[in-house]
Amino acid sequence: MSAVIDSGHAHDHEHHPSGIMRWITTTNHKDIGTLYLWFSFTMFLVGGMLALGIRAELFQPGLQFWHPEFFNQLTTMHGLIMVFGAIMPAFVGFANWQVPMMIGAPDMAFARLNNWSFWLLPVAATLLVASFFVPGGATAAGWTIYAPLSTQMGPGMDLAIFALHIMGASSIMGSINIVTTILNMRAPGMTMMKMPLFVWTWLITAYLLIAVMPVLAGAITMLLTDRHFGTSFFNAAGGGDPVMFQHIFWFFGHPEVYIMILPGFGIISQVIPAFSRKPLFGYSSMVYATASIAILSFIVWAHHMFTVGMPVAGMLFFMYATVLIAVPTGVKVFNWLATMWRGSMTFETPMLFAVGFIFVFTMGGFTGLILAIAPVDIQLQDTYYVVAHFHYVLVAGSLFSLFAGFYFWVPKWSGRMYDEKLGKWHFWLSMIFFNVTFFPMHFLGLAGMPRRIPDYALQFAGFNEISSIGAFGFGLSQILFLWIILKVTVLGRGDKASARTWEGADTLEWTHLPSPAPYHSFHEQPVVK
Amino acid sequence: MTKRMVKAAVAALLALPAAAQAAYQLNLPSPVTRVAGEIYDLHLIMMAIILVIFVGVFGVMFYSIYAHRKSVGHKAEHFHENTTVEIIWTVIPFIILIGMAWPATKTLLSLKDTTSPDLTIKVTGYQWKWGYDYLKGEGEGISFLSSLSTPQDQITGSASKGEHYLREVDNRLVVPVNRKVRLLLTANDVIHSWMIPEFGVKQDAIPGFVRDTWFKAEKEGTYRGQCVELCGKDHAFMPIVVDVVSAEKYSEWVAEQKKKIAAVAEDPNKKWDLEELRARGQGVYSTTCVACHQANGQGVKGAFPALDRSPLVNGPKGRHIEIVLNGKQGTAMAPFGKQLSDTDIAAVITYERNAWSNKTGDVIQPSEIRAARK
Numbered sequence A: 001m002s003a004v005i006d007s008g009h010a011h012d013h014e015h016h017p018s019g020i021m022r023w024i025t026t027t028n029h030k031d032i033g034t035l036y037l038w039f040s041f042t043m044f045l046v047g048g049m050l051a052l053g054i055r056a057e058l059f060q061p062g063l064q065f066w067h068p069e070f071f072n073q074l075t076t077m078h079g080l081i082m083v084f085g086a087i088m089p090a091f092v093g094f095a096n097w098q099v100p101m102m103i104g105a106p107d108m109a110f111a112r113l114n115n116w117s118f119w120l121l122p123v124a125a126t127l128l129v130a131s132f133f134v135p136g137g138a139t140a141a142g143w144t145i146y147a148p149l150s151t152q153m154g155p156g157m158d159l160a161i162f163a164l165h166i167m168g169a170s171s172i173m174g175s176i177n178i179v180t181t182i183l184n185m186r187a188p189g190m191t192m193m194k195m196p197l198f199v200w201t202w203l204i205t206a207y208l209l210i211a212v213m214p215v216l217a218g219a220i221t222m223l224l225t226d227r228h229f230g231t232s233f234f235n236a237a238g239g240g241d242p243v244m245f246q247h248i249f250w251f252f253g254h255p256e257v258y259i260m261i262l263p264g265f266g267i268i269s270q271v272i273p274a275f276s277r278k279p280l281f282g283y284s285s286m287v288y289a290t291a292s293i294a295i296l297s298f299i300v301w302a303h304h305m306f307t308v309g310m311p312v313a314g315m316l317f318f319m320y321a322t323v324l325i326a327v328p329t330g331v332k333v334f335n336w337l338a339t340m341w342r343g344s345m346t347f348e349t350p351m352l353f354a355v356g357f358i359f360v361f362t363m364g365g366f367t368g369l370i371l372a373i374a375p376v377d378i379q380l381q382d383t384y385y386v387v388a389h390f391h392y393v394l395v396a397g398s399l400f401s402l403f404a405g406f407y408f409w410v411p412k413w414s415g416r417m418y419d420e421k422l423g424k425w426h427f428w429l430s431m432i433f434f435n436v437t438f439f440p441m442h443f444l445g446l447a448g449m450p451r452r453i454p455d456y457a458l459q460f461a462g463f464n465e466i467s468s469i470g471a472f473g474f475g476l477s478q479i480l481f482l483w484i485i486l487k488v489t490v491l492g493r494g495d496k497a498s499a500r501t502w503e504g505a506d507t508l509e510w511t512h513l514p515s516p517a518p519y520h521s522f523h524e525q526p527v528v529k
Numbered sequence B: 001m002t003k004r005m006v007k008a009a010v011a012a013l014l015a016l017p018a019a020a021q022a023a024y025q026l027n028l029p030s031p032v033t034r035v036a037g038e039i040y041d042l043h044l045i046m047m048a049i050i051l052v053i054f055v056g057v058f059g060v061m062f063y064s065i066y067a068h069r070k071s072v073g074h075k076a077e078h079f080h081e082n083t084t085v086e087i088i089w090t091v092i093p094f095i096i097l098i099g100m101a102w103p104a105t106k107t108l109l110s111l112k113d114t115t116s117p118d119l120t121i122k123v124t125g126y127q128w129k130w131g132y133d134y135l136k137g138e139g140e141g142i143s144f145l146s147s148l149s150t151p152q153d154q155i156t157g158s159a160s161k162g163e164h165y166l167r168e169v170d171n172r173l174v175v176p177v178n179r180k181v182r183l184l185l186t187a188n189d190v191i192h193s194w195m196i197p198e199f200g201v202k203q204d205a206i207p208g209f210v211r212d213t214w215f216k217a218e219k220e221g222t223y224r225g226q227c228v229e230l231c232g233k234d235h236a237f238m239p240i241v242v243d244v245v246s247a248e249k250y251s252e253w254v255a256e257q258k259k260k261i262a263a264v265a266e267d268p269n270k271k272w273d274l275e276e277l278r279a280r281g282q283g284v285y286s287t288t289c290v291a292c293h294q295a296n297g298q299g300v301k302g303a304f305p306a307l308d309r310s311p312l313v314n315g316p317k318g319r320h321i322e323i324v325l326n327g328k329q330g331t332a333m334a335p336f337g338k339q340l341s342d343t344d345i346a347a348v349i350t351y352e353r354n355a356w357s358n359k360t361g362d363v364i365q366p367s368e369i370r371a372a373r374k
Helices: A020-025 A029-058 A068-103 A111-133 A155-184 A197-228 A242-259 A262-276 A283-299 A301-305 A312-324 A326-340 A349-372 A374-380 A384-414 A420-447 A458-488 A508-512 B002-020 B034-067 B083-111 B152-156 B247-264 B274-288 B317-326 B342-353 B366-373
Strands: B119-126 B129-136 B143-146 B173-176 B181-187 B192-196 B201-205 B211-215 B221-226 B239-245
Touching: A020 A029, A029 A068, A029 A111, A029 A384, A029 A458, A068 A111, A068 A155, A068 A197, A068 A262, A068 A384, A068 A508, A111 A155, A155 A197, A197 A242, A197 A262, A197 A283, A242 A283, A242 A301, A242 A384, A262 A283, A262 A326, A262 A349, A262 A384, A283 A312, A283 A326, A301 A312, A312 A326, A312 A349, A312 A374, A312 B083, A326 A349, A326 B034, A326 B083, A349 A374, A349 A384, A349 A420, A349 B034, A374 A420, A374 B034, A374 B083, A374 B201, A384 A420, A384 A458, A384 A508, A420 A458, B034 B083, B119 B173, B119 B192, B119 B201, B173 B247, B181 B192, B181 B201, B192 B221, B192 B239, B201 B211, B239 B247, B274 B342, B317 B342, B317 B366, B342 B366
Parallel strands: B119 B181, B173 B239
Antiparallel strands: B119 B129, B129 B143, B181 B211, B192 B201, B221 B239
């Protein structure tokens, strides 16, 4: 690769508006990336506060703070906000910032569509949060909104359905943009099998999104017509079937969980080689493993439904298909370890989060394997074991990979180094409190504590107390993260970052662009050899 | 041999702290059916395999973190491919998975085999209680509802909590030991799920459909569970309690129940007076209606309407009877016509029309309900 640094353009056509209008009208991938990241962080804090509301109630048996119906609203909205408001938009923010720079493109393929995909989100989020204040409150049917419970809900459910529709439209447009950008705008010489892994994982994720968001839209539209227009898709009395809702929902829902983790795999696959000062081990098998996981995700959905009373042949099929996913996932973990093996490692904050990711995500993978075994799942389905499992993959997995990515790329985005000492504190506090919160939930689940309950039998009191303490610790640690972000971006404090901040980083944004990356980068595409 | 040793070692390890402090239970509850026992062993074996892999994989990782650091002067090597290694670590996990899936398949087949039961019981999930109907076998014809019996003041914290807080009911399910019991599950309103961990049973109850499961408890005792599928406001408050008793005790229980059924068989044309109905209605209200409409009849604002001073309750009785019998579509108001007898419905409506500040003076006779059902 040529080492010429694109030193910005003195004659930049920067006639863009300033102030608030800059952000509302922007078509710049970096601005839009920043918007996505701030939006998702805000939603992360909102969803986090709902989670603390849950853990406060569960600190002790008995009803202390909330009525049961409000508690159900808390669990439901925590799930919806974290999945659709925090994790998914955060990864899209990373895609906006990084995909064009990593493939040597000047911007995203559809710049105005990009603006529109972002600005739909605050509208959807407003509908979602406002639903707390309508008669009957927000939807309390769980984030999975199973019919017919969701047909019983008040107008809060309708607001949530509209919000999901809008978010779905935003995701589909964002995905089309990402696919088009990656397939058409790569720098000369960058063949598919030379793309950085983060780009690969996002390409596959974008296809998953395009495939399944319309399925969710179908499910919630049928729900809407069942609620208001007298149809009976999910009502047995009218010839429908409540279980059909679950089939449709999870046909969307299982690929959805991979949508939330595959870009995280991509980030980890950039960070580990950079700090091991060694190329990624098994690049092509990483690509194939990601693709296999994506394909398998379409044929495992009913493992979320082992207790609905499926025919035994169906249960066997979904059990076998599900355990198969362990193979490509294992390949990924082994490849990361082989990348670290005999490297020359240093442990700045991005690497800490990446190694932490591998450690705790693998635990989530193991519990996933246990849940995949249908007879064992009969005992654990809908208990806290499931809650522990998916927080190990979504918090320790997706969220930690987002943290790793933020610390890794923020020098390139802001031109300044984040506070390394505080970053390390953020890692250790998050890591410890995460495990204090969620590890005891495995035991609660084994002992048979159901999820989504505001009050519980006395035998569950001990572990719930520990878990609640951990949750408040974890929540407070994220305030530290907010301070770290503000310090390095808004306040602009910290040492100046060099163009190639990390010794082992070798993708185009590090080798061809200064830090901070200029507002318009790669007017002339670099040539990749 | 080795398999048994691993199991014993893991079991001992898990039992140690559990014995020290019962509140910190670390594993599945001790099984009392063959299927639950197989699940218990399956889980232990998987945990053992996972623990070995965990130690192996992270042993390598932490060794590498320790030895291959820049700060100790380790220079990076530049290998980035090795087809042999990559094939090995694809194939070996695959073989391990087959090893796990094999015993799981056997357990699953017996778990789903609901043929030739000794006793068949229909379980119906209601918001928020369970109904049991003994359909076939000894005890045929017995039928009752089973609701939470923990007093409200224990939940709100004004009284100290009892030993079986939230896991106690007014009427327990009673079954004989060592008999195959088949459960047919359905629901009246939304999806519920019936579970007893000691039996290895968890089955969703789906409105409009019948699903089945089975268990054969091998040890007498009392076993407790609760609804595990989110079913609305009082999801946390619909426990399940099963008494597994000897064959003789079971026969005694059946005889007793039959006597009760005969005793409560009422003269359908009896004329009730206001006070009789109000007293009976208050009882029905406090088990069936109080969760939503509240003891003071005020409901919950925005969610469940107040009955006190309600135009419906103080208006024509025909409309009131219709709502209680058939429910209200699109709300949590269930059709109680299927759950309650004519007398109970007459009583609870009479109570509602003459309680709090409602003073209609109406007396609804069971015969009026019977007429309205047609």
